[in-house]
Structures are given as C-alpha cells and as structure tokens.
Amino acid sequence: MEHIVIIGGGGTGAALAHDLTLRGFEVSLFERGEFFSGTTGRHHGLLHSGARYAVHDPVAARECIQENKILRQIAPQALEQNDGLFVAINDSDLQYRPEFLDSCRSCGIPATELTADQARAFEPALNPALKLAVRIPDATMDAWRLPMHFLATAKANGARFHRYCEVVDFHKSSGTVAAVRVFDHKTHREYDVPGDLFINAAGAWAGRICALAGINLPLQPGPGVLAAVNGRLTNMVINRLNRAGEADIIIPQRGLSVLGTTVWLANDPDTIKYPPEHVAKIIKQCTEMVPSVKETAIHSVWCAPRPLIVQEQAQDPLRISRTFDCFDHRETDDLEGLISLIGGKATTLRAMAEKTVDLICKKTGRNIACRTKTEKLLHYRMFYKGV
Numbered sequence: 001m002e003h004i005v006i007i008g009g010g011g012t013g014a015a016l017a018h019d020l021t022l023r024g025f026e027v028s029l030f031e032r033g034e035f036f037s038g039t040t041g042r043h044h045g046l047l048h049s050g051a052r053y054a055v056h057d058p059v060a061a062r063e064c065i066q067e068n069k070i071l072r073q074i075a076p077q078a079l080e081q082n083d084g085l086f087v088a089i090n091d092s093d094l095q096y097r098p099e100f101l102d103s104c105r106s107c108g109i110p111a112t113e114l115t116a117d118q119a120r121a122f123e124p125a126l127n128p129a130l131k132l133a134v135r136i137p138d139a140t141m142d143a144w145r146l147p148m149h150f151l152a153t154a155k156a157n158g159a160r161f162h163r164y165c166e167v168v169d170f171h172k173s174s175g176t177v178a179a180v181r182v183f184d185h186k187t188h189r190e191y192d193v194p195g196d197l198f199i200n201a202a203g204a205w206a207g208r209i210c211a212l213a214g215i216n217l218p219l220q221p222g223p224g225v226l227a228a229v230n231g232r233l234t235n236m237v238i239n240r241l242n243r244a245g246e247a248d249i250i251i252p253q254r255g256l257s258v259l260g261t262t263v264w265l266a267n268d269p270d271t272i273k274y275p276p277e278h279v280a281k282i283i284k285q286c287t288e289m290v291p292s293v294k295e296t297a298i299h300s301v302w303c304a305p306r307p308l309i310v311q312e313q314a315q316d317p318l319r320i321s322r323t324f325d326c327f328d329h330r331e332t333d334d335l336e337g338l339i340s341l342i343g344g345k346a347t348t349l350r351a352m353a354e355k356t357v358d359l360i361c362k363k364t365g366r367n368i369a370c371r372t373k374t375e376k377l378l379h380y381r382m383f384y385k386g387v
C-alpha cells in the first residue's frame, strides 16, 4: 500500500486524508500548528451557492453549487441551511439583476426573485429602501466543524495526524522526492518521514513548501479582513445584488454576524497585518444592506490569506478565479513525487481532494473510483473518541 504524506492540516488536507483512506492508501498528515490554524479556521463561514461568482467566474460558480448540494448530504450537522438573499438597494443593483439571473440559470444555481415586502418578511432588518431580492441556496457553515468531520472519518479509516509538526525540508534522490524533514514543535526534535508521494496542501503557504523543494508555484496569498458584530442581525446570508466586490456579505454565525470581506495581494502569509481602514469600509457597506450594522458593537476583527492561483489575465485580486488546480511537479518542474493543490474555496474542499486523488490513483496505477460524493461523514466529535 502506497504511503501518501500530506503537508498542511487545513480543510484541503482534511478532505485529502478522507478521500485517500477511502481509496485504500496509507496516509500521514503533518500540520505545523493546530488543525485549521491557517486560513480554514478564519474564513467567513459561507457555504457558497456559487451565485457570487456566476457572472464573472462561472467555473468556480459551477464547482460551488455542485459541492453545496453534496455537503448538505454528507455533513448536514456542520451547516445551518438558512439560504441567502442578494439584495437590490439602488438603481445600479437593479441594472445588474438580469445578468445575475441569467448567469445563475446557466450555472444551475436556483434563484427566485422576491418583492421587497416578501424579502422583508424573512429579514425585517433589511434597508427600508430595498427594491427587491433574489433568494439563492447559500448557507452558513461552521468553518472548524465541517473539515473536522473529514478528519474524524479519515482517522476512523486509519489516517495518522501529526499536529505542531512542520515540514522544514525535502530529501530528493535521482529527481524524486524521497522524504520530508519534519520539526516537531512539541519535542523540538527533527526527523525524516519517507513516503511514496507528497501532497502540498499548505494553502497560502504552499509557495514556501515548493521553495523548500527548489521549485516555484504560481501562488499569491490574497488576504482579506473580516469583522464580527454582536448578535444575529439576520438569519439568512445577505449579499449585495451587484458585481461581486468588497464588503458585500453578512453571514449569521451562531450569536454573531460576520461582515466582509476585503482583498489585496501579499507576499508573506506570516506577516500580514490588517489595514484598519478596511473595517470602516466593511461597516459602511454592510450598513447599506442592514442599517443596524452601524449601531452594533464590534465583537472581533481578523484577517486571513486566500491561496490564489496566479493568473496573468487577472491583475485585480477580486477577478482572480476562485477555481482550484493540482500541479504534478513531475510535469511542471521535472520533480517526481510532489503534487501541489491550491486555489479553491472551503466550499469546494471535497472536489479539490477528488481531483488530486484521481491523479494519485493514475500515477500509482490504481483504478479505484471516488466515493466521497455519497459517503456520509462521521460527526466531528468522533475525532476525539479514544483520545
């Protein structure tokens, strides 16, 4: 049985561990900190319907609606199936409406138009100037518990997890990665881990992992700021019905409303500081959708980096596609044994793993179909069973 080593314990690494164990591989995962301490544990918590991307990024939109339907089936406990509204407040929003509805239709995203009165019956806190709304199947996800379901199931199927264990180097022999060097932050010990294949699932840090192996990856960290205010101002996810921009989403998350987000490009994912003026922008623009935002106390502010794939044709970070890709470094860099999986969304973690494990099966001569579309995940609490 081939031993596959996963670098990175975010949602992508968790979904990889699940798919790989189901297809019979031996799996070890190394995470330099706590699980989900990278971007996964700090995202907005939106299970995308894809509507946000339907007009300008239909590939990502189709990926999102497909995965949205699948995650509702395999991990319903990690989701609040509350749906979302795209709200039109001014004439520019109304002008965007026909293109938005056409694009949702062509991406297979159910979209139902509501009058302002119908929308306010669901969400009384919406701006009284509301002109109309479109209901779509967005939902709130628990950013930690959803991927924890994948880890719990992978653990039950034999995957081994190593937290606070950082990959610090690669050992190569005849153009093939043979082992990684790991530093254990708990014991301060270094040791080598041999494997048959190594998967770089280090998110916005994936470029650094490739640099350790002496190769480049077309990845650019794209941080964003989020702000949570006290209380659930709405029960549905609220988006602005306009060209996807910054600070145009409100997500009810337990007892809070999470507002966001912004985006810029950075080089080092470890030294990102959030620009304080982003918070004022977020509050101002979310207030246009739900006026009570500006009177509500801020509970917390944080930021995290997106693992964006560099695209020459898209300089504006808002227009860089949110699709994903896996790079077999044998093809791109003549280095056997290393695959990088980058881009995507927390919503598409399962599909990202499927594409990569299909490639691993092809490379290792296994003809085993993916089962993660239908296999129900164990509850996240099962991860701690027997710990």
Ligand SMILES: Cc1cc2nc3c(=O)[nH]c(=O)nc-3n(C[C@H](O)[C@H](O)[C@H](O)COP(=O)(O)OP(=O)(O)OC[C@H]3O[C@@H](n4cnc5c(N)ncnc54)[C@H](O)[C@@H]3O)c2cc1C
Binding pocket: 007, 008, 009, 010, 011, 012, 013, 030, 031, 032, 033, 034, 035, 036, 037, 038, 039, 040, 041, 042, 043, 044, 045, 046, 047, 048, 165, 166, 167, 168, 201, 202, 203, 204, 205, 209, 222, 223, 224, 225, 226, 261, 303, 304, 305, 306, 307, 343, 344, 345, 346, 347, 348
């Ligand atoms: C502001 C913001 C809001 C977002 N909102 C949403 C949303 O609402 N819905 C949605 O679907 N998506 C959202 N996303 C996107 C989503 O969060 C990411 O696409 C996803 O979490 C990436 O997961 P990952 O596992 O690839 O990366 P990460 O979660 O970053 O995991 C990579 C892991 O690798 C580890 N690592 C790094 N270096 C090493 C090393 N040398 N050795 C071992 N481990 C290492 C890191 O510690 C980290 O835990 C958002 C992103 C941002 C930035």
